[in-house]
Amino acid sequence: EVQLLESGGGLVQPGGSLRLSCAASGLTFNTHAMTWVRQAPGKGLEWVSAISTTGGSTYYADSVKGRFTITRDNSKDTLYLQMNSLRADDTAVYYCAKWGAVAGTFDKWGQGTLVTVSS
């Protein structure tokens, strides 16, 4: 069974940094592109970032470009999201998800990790 387990969320002050991790199991991790999607409290889904199977290609939403960095370690079956210069509007549940058979769709999601940016 495919499982994605996010960790690393928590409370951080504005301007601070946080690194999220997503540990994958039950799949051949290095054959799947991955993505991060977030959801602010009571709001809809917002796509954040995506990374290719090798990590050689990365993509970002305009709202996080230049502040967030997506990476992966295929030897550890783990996806990361380094978040710098955090703002209050980055407060959200962050989900990692794997791409499905149709590229750009997300067929398996983690349970999410909450990031709260507040002083």
Place this chain on the structure above:
Amino acid sequence: DIQLTQSPSFLSASVGDRVTITCRASQGISNSLAWYLQRPGKAPKLLICAASTLQSGVPSRFSGSGSGTEFTLTVTSLQPEDFATYYCQQFFSYPFTFGQGTRLEIQ
């Protein structure tokens, strides 16, 4: 960026009803559209990819159609577990985007 507008934003229906949700794209996206269901406190679940292809394991009462700029998700014979929030998502070009969501509640 491609904007997706869902209608309605809120829908009230009863078990056994048929409902339709529309997703309109700000520019043509071919059939590069997916639909997700999200129950409260849970992660989203992929229902339909490529506008009309049912994801494995998803009940056949769910169906999708459309191409270009207008898409629909139809649920026939609503079941209690279908009352949730539905999102469309385009994967035609980066940045990927989601619709604002349609909340389906029990009447």
